[in-house]
Amino acid sequence: MTDITRRDALQGLLAIPAGLALSPDAVERARAHVAEALVDQGTPAKQGAAQPAAYQPKQFSPDEWHLVRLLVDDVIPRDAHSGSATEAGVPEFMDFILGEYASNQQWMRDGLAWMNAECRRRFDKGFVSCTVPQRHEVLDAIAFPQRAAPEMRAGVEFLNRFRNLTASGYYSSRIGIADLGYVGNRPVAEWEGTPPEVMKWLGP
Amino acid sequence: MAQATPRAQPATTYDVAIIGSGAGGGMAAHELTKAGANVVMLEAGGMWDNARDSAMFRMPYDSPRRGASTPERPFGEWDACIGGWQVPGEPYTKAEGTKFDWWRARMLGGRTNHWGRISLRFGPDDFRRKTLDGLGDDWPISYDDVKPWYDEVDKLIGIFGSVENLRNDPDGMFHEAPAPRYYEHLVKRTSDKMGVTCIPARLSIITKPLNGRAPCHYCGQCNRGCATNSNFSSGNVLIIPALRSGRLKLITDAMAREVLTGADGRATGVAYIEKTTGEDREVRAKVVVLAASACESARILLNSRSARHPNGIANQSGVVGKYLTDTTGTDVAGFIPRLVDVPRHNADGVGGGHIFMPWWLDNRKLDFPRGYHIEVWGGLGMPSYGFMGGIQNYPDGGGYGAGLKQQYRKYWGATVGFSGRGEMVPNGNSYCEIDPEVKDRFGIPVLRFHWEWRDHEYRQVKHMQETFRALIAEMGGEVWSPMPTREQGYGIANGGAIIHELGCVRMGTSERDSAVDANCRAWDCDNLFVADGGPFVSQADKNPTWTILALAMRTSAYITAQRKAGAL
Ligand SMILES: Cc1cc2nc3c(=O)[nH]c(=O)nc-3n(C[C@H](O)[C@H](O)[C@H](O)COP(=O)(O)OP(=O)(O)OC[C@H]3O[C@@H](n4cnc5c(N)ncnc54)[C@H](O)[C@@H]3O)c2cc1C
Ligand code: SF4
Numbered sequence: 150m151t152d153i154t155r156r157d158a159l160q161g162l163l164a165i166p167a168g169l170a171l172s173p174d175a176v177e178r179a180r181a182h183v184a185e186a187l188v189d190q191g192t193p194a195k196q197g198a199a200q201p202a203a204y205q206p207k208q209f210s211p212d213e214w215h216l217v218r219l220l221v222d223d224v225i226p227r228d229a230h231s232g233s234a235t236e237a238g239v240p241e242f243m244d245f246i247l248g249e250y251a252s253n254q255q256w257m258r259d260g261l262a263w264m265n266a267e268c269r270r271r272f273d274k275g276f277v278s279c280t281v282p283q284r285h286e287v288l289d290a291i292a293f294p295q296r297a298a299p300e301m302r303a304g305v306e307f308l309n310r311f312r313n314l315t316a317s318g319y320y321s322s323r324i325g326i327a328d329l330g331y332v333g334n335r336p337v338a339e340w341e342g343t344p345p346e347v348m349k350w351l352g353p
Numbered sequence: 354m355a356q357a358t359p360r361a362q363p364a365t366t367y368d369v370a371i372i373g374s375g376a377g378g379g380m381a382a383h384e385l386t387k388a389g390a391n392v393v394m395l396e397a398g399g400m401w402d403n404a405r406d407s408a409m410f411r412m413p414y415d416s417p418r419r420g421a422s423t424p425e426r427p428f429g430e431w432d433a434c435i436g437g438w439q440v441p442g443e444p445y446t447k448a449e450g451t452k453f454d455w456w457r458a459r460m461l462g463g464r465t466n467h468w469g470r471i472s473l474r475f476g477p478d479d480f481r482r483k484t485l486d487g488l489g490d491d492w493p494i495s496y497d498d499v500k501p502w503y504d505e506v507d508k509l510i511g512i513f514g515s516v517e518n519l520r521n522d523p524d525g526m527f528h529e530a531p532a533p534r535y536y537e538h539l540v541k542r543t544s545d546k547m548g549v550t551c552i553p554a555r556l557s558i559i560t561k562p563l564n565g566r567a568p569c570h571y572c573g574q575c576n577r578g579c580a581t582n583s584n585f586s587s588g589n590v591l592i593i594p595a596l597r598s599g600r601l602k603l604i605t606d607a608m609a610r611e612v613l614t615g616a617d618g619r620a621t622g623v624a625y626i627e628k629t630t631g632e633d634r635e636v637r638a639k640v641v642v643l644a645a646s647a648c649e650s651a652r653i654l655l656n657s658r659s660a661r662h663p664n665g666i667a668n669q670s671g672v673v674g675k676y677l678t679d680t681t682g683t684d685v686a687g688f689i690p691r692l693v694d695v696p697r698h699n700a701d702g703v704g705g706g707h708i709f710m711p712w713w714l715d716n717r718k719l720d721f722p723r724g725y726h727i728e729v730w731g732g733l734g735m736p737s738y739g740f741m742g743g744i745q746n747y748p749d750g751g752g753y754g755a756g757l758k759q760q761y762r763k764y765w766g767a768t769v770g771f772s773g774r775g776e777m778v779p780n781g782n783s784y785c786e787i788d789p790e791v792k793d794r795f796g797i798p799v800l801r802f803h804w805e806w807r808d809h810e811y812r813q814v815k816h817m818q819e820t821f822r823a824l825i826a827e828m829g830g831e832v833w834s835p836m837p838t839r840e841q842g843y844g845i846a847n848g849g850a851i852i853h854e855l856g857c858v859r860m861g862t863s864e865r866d867s868a869v870d871a872n873c874r875a876w877d878c879d880n881l882f883v884a885d886g887g888p889f890v891s892q893a894d895k896n897p898t899w900t901i902l903a904l905a906m907r908t909s910a911y912i913t914a915q916r917k918a919g920a921l
Contacts, residue, residue: 223753223754224753224754224757225757225758226754226755226758228755228758230758231758241417242417242419245417245418246418246421249418249421250421285754288753288754292751292752292753293745293750293751293752294745294750294751295750295751296750308751308753309743309745309751312744312745312751312753312757313739313742313743313744316740316741316742316744316761317419317737317738317739317740317742318419320736320740320741320761321413321414321419321420321736321737321738321740322413322414323412323414325736326412326413326414326736328758328762329697329736329761329762329765330697331697331733331735331736332697332698332699333572333573333699333700333701333733333734333735334410334412334572334573334574334701334735335410335572335699336570336571336572337570337571337572337699337701338570340531340532340560340569340571340702340703341532342531342532342533342534343532343533343534343535343538343698343700344698346696347535347695347696347698348535348538350695350696351535351538351539
């Protein structure tokens with residue numbers, strides 16, 4: 150259900166003049182109405198889904214854009230359970246964030262350049278021209294800060310931030326939220342506390 | 354030919370002018386209009402109506418920003434607070450070496466739109482600390498004086514909680530509190546084991562219908578403003594209903610500059626700047642109530658100088674601005690392995706903790722004089738911008754690819770955090786005053802802050818850190834940040850950062866050392882009252898707003914009685 154219709158559904162409740170002293174009954178009915186009207190969260194939204202290929206990045210050069218699209222999917226690929234970062238619109242999200250929060254531009258630009266330089270040093274070609282195992286070799290060298298070599302520090306710091314931003318974009322997307330199984334931000338008629346099966350899982 | 358001299362239309366003289374629409378101003382407007390007064394309210398910010406402006410039910414993907422902050426909304430794009438640590442064109446300054454943060458809301462309802470709704474009564478001890486331990490000052494009133502007003506606030510606004518019969522954490526007239534979330538069960542068990550009192554939260558959220566408002570539907574989004582008004586905001590629960598009385602004139606975008614006084618020193622009205630035009634205007638009133646937030650009310654008083662009030666109103670003793678206090682605070686979070694892979698379910702509940710720990714120890718047996726309460730956080734809250742930042746700190750140490758996705762899934766919801774919120778002892782070096790040089794964009798002199806934490810506060814915060822680390826260890830968890838050192842102030846937050854500014858227009862028994870009397874009336878101006886946190890003599894180990902509301906209601910009743918008696 151899109152936000153607009155959710156809002157419309159709320160009207161049933163909001164249209165009641167607040168000055169009117171409502172009987173508890175009427176309030177209960179209104180509440181049931183909101184609950185019923187809003188439980189359905191079905192239809193996919195327009196925003197946040199993967200953008201058509203024609204998307205023109207504003208903050209990334211064409212080369213950077215190519216790299217970013219490969220790298221976000223190296224970080225969060227499609228798996229048996231859910232779609233990839235590009236499917237979730239993460240590159241477009243990053244493009245927006247860099248435009249709105251300019252403090253992200255420098256580390257991103259430097260980091261993408263570092264990735265290319267490291268690939269050239271190892272394989273004599275830029276990141277996007279590397280094979281998947283070659284890309285993974287570089288990622289293995291920087292993705293685990295505790296075991297990374299000291300000279301990989303710039304790459305480690307970049308990937309920490311890049312991974313954070315990828316996760317921000319991915320897990321706030323429709324695909325990512327479904328992946329996590331977040332089922333809140335919706336009206337609940339009665340709060341029943343922690344479900345019995347979760348209490349059982351928690352143990353004594 | 355008739356004389357053409359234009360005669361200014363005599364301005365309306367209202368019964369009462371209120372400055373500010375937060376907790377205190379909203380309560381005063383509600384009570385005074387109910388009692389038949391014609392009231393004008395000046396609010397520096399714009400209109401805000403949760404029924405219209407709340408972003409309840411928005412999902413992060415409804416915006417390309419995914420909930421991240423904006424300059425206007427520093428706590429996130431859907432947070433119901435327009436304002437922040439800095440307000441454009443309205444600076445404040447700090448004395449050298451002072452660390453102080455001042456949060457200001459600029460909107461109808463002030464900070465009560467996105468506040469945490471933790472609504473705790475002060476207890477009997479909290480009004481008489483000096484008698485008990487010799488530090489600070491006693492209030493001129495006691496818990497028994499305020500108790501009936503707390504009861505009235507409970508009935509009017511609504512609050513959930515549980516009856517516990519704790520001596521210094523008085524019970525209220527509670528709606529039923531929601532049951533704990535999964536991690537809160539674990540915290541509760543752990544607290545019980547360690548002898549830390551842990552009880553259901555007390556939040557101003559209604560769980561059954563009240564005064565035409567629908568009960569909470571547990572969407573967890575209180576800070577966005579509640580579109581069904583199931584929680585307390587001053588705008589929707591007090592002011593909009595007061596507007597329906599027809600006796601409240603609300604003027605938004607009206608920045609009060611000073612209280613105007615006559616030759617006799619009594620208040621005649623308020624001078625303000627109409628922000629939309631930049632023009633100077635005034636309202637006339639028989640009574641003026643300041644409720645612009647504690648520091649801002651001090652600022653207005655200090656800027657209201659005249660022959661009768663050369664140091665500002667209520668300031669014969671020079672005490673206005675002095676004894677400014679904030680709550681102490683520090684936070685610790687831990688990773689709890691036994692919460693890994695929590696089965697998915699809706700753990701949102703209300704927009705706040707369902708449990709908390711009131712102060713449970715005896716300060717006479719400790720090396721610091723005042724207590725604190727603990728707020729608990731964690732859970733499966735809505736993912737949005739900033740989701741699980743720093744995944745490399747979790748046991749897998751980072752990674753990428755399908756394995757990384759698996760980490761986000763299993764570690765989500767496995768972190769629990771504790772925030773300590775404690776009482777500071779008022780001190781002479783924590784205060785605000787008028788900066789002799791700096792003015793805001795309206796030409797109004799601004800505040801300059803001075804701040805000092807003392808050993809009382811440092812030792813208390815050290816105790817918080819140790820307690821939270823012990824709780825996490827007992828839960829089998831790990832804390833990734835090292836215990837902060839004395840040099841790091843044991844992790845104490847800056848003054849002002851917990852956003853409980855109180856005390857700089859303190860009440861007392863004598864005009865020699867206080868600004869207002871026990872009814873919050875200025876000693877030297879009998880038709881001027883203060884209805885925000887300014888009159889507080891001390892903090893408590895409780896958040897202040899329920900007491901601000903109770904005192905504002907009590908002050909309003911006093912004004913009404915005085916008006917009826919013909920004295921105002
Ligand atoms: C994030 C957050 C969480 C909080 N959580 C809690 C909590 O859980 N429990 C609790 O008890 N408290 C909490 N508080 C504190 C609580 O919000 C305040 O105690 C309460 O709002 C204070 O009420 P007030 O009457 O001082 O007015 P405020 O809410 O501060 O409002 C003052 C109003 O006056 C207006 N104003 C200021 N200057 C002028 C002027 N010169 N002319 C005209 N109008 C002016 C402002 O625009 C504003 O609207 C929290 C605050 C924040 C920010
Ligand atoms: S949790 Fe309850 S009170 Fe809070 S916003 Fe949702 S419905 Fe309103």
